[in-house]
Amino acid sequence: MVEVSGPDGVMMVFRPWTVSGKLRGEDYRRVSSSWTDETNANYCTAVAELVEAIKVAFPARVDTSRIGNCCQTREESVQDYYDQLYETFNKHSGLEEPDDRGDQPGTWECHLRS
Known part of the structure; x- marks a missing residue:
């Protein structure tokens, strides 16, 4: 129990968010x-x-609106747009980029290209 100020003066509250005794190591x-x-x-x-x-x-949270809002501007090169899309997709898709990309596209590749 911890003393905190309340609407009618000091009150005691239980702090379940205290990490004391919760961390194993x-x-x-x-x-x-x-x-x-x-x-x-x-x-x-x-x-x-x-x-x-x-x-x-x-x-990981998926935020497809951020990915959908990633658009190429007229002044932007294809490579610059791809770099921007790649970074946005990896940050907001909730998917992990595979270490090895084979001949058959996986979930990550299919979502990136669409």
């Missing part, structure tokens, strides 16, 4: 300057779990 510290050092194993695990929790809590 809160006592881990980096031991060595090398990320791959075995002494950093607990720290690396805690960081990986934190990253995964952030990805789950804040999933």
Whole structure:
């Protein structure tokens, strides 16, 4: 419980957003300057779990209106437009660009070209 000012003076509120006791690896510290050092194993695990929790809590959002509003101007070259569209698409599509693009277009390629 935490004291905060309310409409009628000081009141007590429960703060469920407090991170105290919520983070599993809160006592881990980096031991060595090398990320791959075995002494950093607990720290690396805690960081990986934190990253995964952030990805789950804040999933990628799709904003197709931003992609649809990306238009080529008369003065803009095709390459400049493609670069702008590519950046906007990657930022707002919610899809991850594949590392390897094969002969068959995947979901990312199909959405980018349409």
